[in-house]
Each structure stands twice: as C-alpha cells, then as structure tokens.
Amino acid sequence: MIEAVDVRKSFQSGDETVEALRGVTFRVPKGSCTFIVGPSGSGKSTLLYLLAALDQPSSGTIRVADEDVTSMSEAARDAYRRDRVGFVYQSFNLIGNLSAVNNVLLPYIPTGVTPELRERAVDLLKQVGLGHRTRFRPRQMSGGEQQRVAVARALIKDPLVIYADEPTGNLDRAGGDRIMQLLRDRQRARQSTLVVVTHDRRFITPDDLVLEIEDGRLKEGPTSDFAAAEAWEEV
C-alpha cells in the first residue's frame, strides 16, 4: 500500500545542511494502523509530510497504492491530496471564518458543494459527536471539538490513507483518547490506512505497526524490527 524506498530529506539552515531523513525504507500494508514514533527532531513529522505529498523528498521514492507520489506533477499532487489523503494537524488548523460543517466541506469549496456533500458532512459531524455544533465557528468550540471537526474534514473524502500529525498533542488525556478512538474506528470501518505520528505510546496496540525513527533513520531494535518484519511479511 505505502512503499518508501531510501527516502532522504535535507534542509538548508544558513550555511549548514540538515539531514532530516537519511535513507528510510519501509512498507505499510493497506488497512493497517501505523505509528511513527521517535524523539523530537528525529524526522518523524518530516516523513509524514512526505508520505502525504505535502513536501518533496530530496531523493528516494514513495509509492502509495501503486502511484509514485514523488514524481507527480503539482496538479496531480493537488488532486491526490484532495481525493485520496486525509490530513489531521496537531493544531487543528480549522478555517476561522467557516462554520464546522463548512470546514468539513473545505476540500470541495472550489469545485462546488452539492446538497449531497453537505448532507454527508453533517452526517460525519454527527458521527464524531458534533451534530449539535454544525453551525458553530471554531472559536465557539473546545480544542477537542475542533480536532473532531478536523477529523471529519479528513474523512469527508473517504481517503485511502489518513495521516495524523500528533493529533492528540494539544488535547487533554480524555480528549486525546477520544480522538484516537475516533480515528481507529473510522479506519476499521472503512478499511483505510491510518498513519499517526505521536509521542504518546499508550495508543499503540500489539496489532499496530510501529516505525521508530531516530536521527533520521528507522531505529534498529525489537519493536521496529518486529513492525518492519510484520509489514514486509504482510505485503
């Protein structure tokens, strides 16, 4: 489903070249729940952005459902992000001027929002427990509620892959648990693939794949070896 081969990413910081990823190779099977873990600055978020086609690697290839996202044109990447990827930020990133339902419909505003889409957005908000908040603006909602709207926004496209970057990072424990449960439920219900960057290992279950990154590389060790081996076997 997701195949990354020798993915590298470097940044220029002043005169210094920072290597955020130093050749990462792995596979993630379709319908799995994968956690990318590691210390701050290890490159886990950078990897997630590359997988979601938000950024381009310096070298290496990433294939998602047999499509090479690293060699796509900009228009193709736009379409890929619009139709096949759901992305959840740590800081929610809702549009302040839009109501909850219109935030969920954000991907479809340029092409036109049909009544069916609106009905679907309302239904999704009901599913995440916000049926009574459809017309609320982000500032009228709690952090947990905003993140649930962000999850609904990621799900409206019925994506192949849901990417979540520290989705519980700005929430309290209960709020974080609820969001993770929501993401897992949706992933199971739709048989989509979920890739989550997190610091919080309490969300990881034995059935999950774990990609542990340290200093820009997949860490050698029992957990990551187990996960990687599982991943390779399943593919």
Added chain:
Amino acid sequence: MWTFAWQNLVTRPTRTTLAVLGLTIPVLAFLGLFSVSRGIRHLMGDTISGLQNLMVLRENAPVPVLSDLPPETGEQLRKVPGVRVAAAEVWKVSPPIDGRGGGLGAAIGMLTKPKEEGFRSLFNIIAVEGIDIAEHAKLTRASFAKAILPKSRGGGRFLDEGDVGKPNVAISTKIAREYPNADGTPKKVGQTLRLGNRDFQIVGLFETGSMVLDATIVMDIGVSRELLNLNPAAVSAYTVEPTSMAEGDLVGERIEQAISGVRAQRIAQFSLTVGSVMGKLDMFLLLAVALAMLVGAVGIANTMLMSTSERYVEFGVMRTNGWTRRNVLMLVTAESALLGALSGLLGGALAAAAVFGVNRFLVGFSLDLSPGLLAASLAGALSIATLAGLYPAWRASRMTPMDAIRHSVAG
C-alpha cells in the same frame, strides 16, 4: 467560493469598511464631477439649441450684456449678402425686481446670503432684453416667441407691435415663480412686475428650458433704454437670421469682413468651442479621478496584502486539502473584486442621493447622473479593485502546505 470570499470580508468588518471607503471616495468624486460636467453640457446644449440664429456682438465682448454697438451697425448688417433680418437688441442686467434681486442684487446675494440661498443667487442673475419688436417679428426662428406657454397654461402672447413704447414684458415661468405675488403664487399674465421704480405689465409667459434664456425679461427696446437710462440709440447686439441657415457660417464670416469691430457668433462654432472646452475639462477630471482611484487601489492592495499575510496558515491548509494555486488565487481575487463592487455600489448610492439632494436646490441647472455613468463607475471600481488584488492573490497562491505547517509552528 464567492460565499467564502464574502465571509472572509464580513468577519473583518473594520478593515473591510476602511478599504471600501478608500475606493468609495474616488468613485464618489468621479460621479460627482462628471454629473456636474454632464449637467453643464446639457445646459449649454439647451441654450445653444434655443439660439439658432447668429448673434452679432462687439468684438471681444464675451456676452451680450457687456456689448455695445454703434447705431449704424443695423444698416451695415442688412447690406451684407445673405442677411435676411437684423434685429436690434439691448441686453443689460436687470434692476431690482419687485424691490429685490435682479442682476446686481443676485450677485451681492451670492456673497452675502447664507450659503444655500447665496448659491441659488448665482443662478438668479436676471437680464433685461429690449428687442426691436418690428424686426424681431420678421424672425422665423425667434427663441422666445416660440417658447410662449399655450393659453391653457396661461401663457398669454409674445410682444407685438402694439407693445412698442409700452411697459409690457414677457417673462419666463422661472421668473414668475422666483418673484411671486404677495400671497406666494407665481406671477401671471395681466399682473405687474416692478423693475426698478417702474411697473410693467406681464403679457406673456415663456419656458425655454435654458437656464440662460429663462433668466431674461423681454420688452420693447425703446422702453428698455428708458428703464436702463441708456442712449436712445443704444444697441448691445443684433440677432441676425440668414436667408439660409445652411449658409450661417458663411454669412457670419461676411459680417466680420464687412463690419469692423464686430463678432458674429456662429452657433455651430460656439457649440464646437463648448464641446472642446468640456472635452478638456472631462480629461482633466478624468486625470484627477484616476489619481484618486490609484490611491484607492493602493488601499485595496494594502488591505489584501495584510489580509493574506495573516492567513498564510489558512492558505496552506487549503492546499493540504487539495486546493490548487489557481483556487487560492481565485479566492483572494474574488475578495478584492467584492471590495470593488461594494465600493462601486456604495459610491453610486451616495452619489445618487447627493445629486438628488443638490438638484432640489438648483434652479435651471441640474446635475446629470445617468445610469451609464453609474454603470461605468461600478465597472471601474470592480476592475481597479480586482487588478489591485492580483498581486496579493498571486502571493497567497504561492503558499504551499508546508508553509502552513511552518507558520503554524512559528505562530
């Protein structure tokens, strides 16, 4: 998309209002100045269409009230080939009417009366025109005689040979209203009008539609000389009717060649001159308004730049959710276009209200705000705002999903 763009504007009311006002003011200036310009054009057009014959004045005299011609000019004119009629006229500023106003009174009033009333005085300078009744009766294109109201409206008649030497006048309905009876009703045919120290009987009421002609009291030339204490042979100007109007220009040239010290004012030439002057005035107005529009456009560009700079994260989030650069460009351009449309509509509404209000105080002259002018101002505001928003829109469209993340983290 448009709904989203509109929401982005209304959720920042102060900034949106200031940007709209910045472009509304030039729109208002454009409409105000051009409605005055068009009003003047119409006024001059009405006047010119009312003066179909040639007018012979002293050379360098800009208007008949400042002209005087020697007594022999009439005979000289009649000898010029192509001249059918040469009718003598005396033109002077009227003495006080019914003890007030008149020419000098109106000029003083403009300076001394309260602003609003003084402004009206500008259009209230009344002239006396003394005409050679016998000669004027020969004119086939006489302005006043044709403008007498029908009897059903109490128009009376124009001066005829029976009025020679008599204190009888034809006045406009405007003067009849401006100098009413004691009970406030407009003067009627058969009533008297006091000019200076002398009573005149009104025999006719006319309405030419021209501010200049409707500010004229017409009487016998001999009576006017007595009233104005002029030489018994004094003549200000001659109305000359050519045998053929097609030869008007040619006859005018012949008159100027045959008689030294006179100017034959050809209407066509006068019309062209007015058109040329108004064209230059319009160009000047356009330049002034363009400058103001440029300032308004800079205001819109500044507002949109500020707005987009604050929304980098939003644009990045949109890109993350599949918005193309073109989509972002369209959104910001739609916002600036809406600012332009709001400015155009607000400016148009304010201008229409102002013109309506001002026209209620003006007499014989009105500002002309046509639908075409309103449409042009709306289209102009829309275009300028859209153009001014292109650079901010282009900048916003350059945002990538990663910019959203970086700004989000930085924020």
